[in-house]
Amino acid sequence: MAHHKTRLPSKVCPVCERPFYWRKKWELNWERVTYCSERCRRRRKQSTSASS
Known part of the structure; x- marks a missing residue:
């Protein structure tokens, strides 16, 4: 059975600007x-605190 990501909801990560798809753990x-990964979530915090 093949899984098709095109049938899953998607969002765009505001940090890396790449699309990411729904995962069971996010159900x-x-x-x-908001973010595609923990790495992007941490990067966002660093960039906002660095600019302040």
Whole structure:
């Protein structure tokens, strides 16, 4: 059975600007997921605190 990412909801990461797709672990809070990875989440915090 093949999985097709085109059928999954997607968002664009504001840090790396790449699309990322729905994952089972995000099922309950997909609306609140903003970043594609922990690395991008940390980078966002660094860039905002560095500019302040």
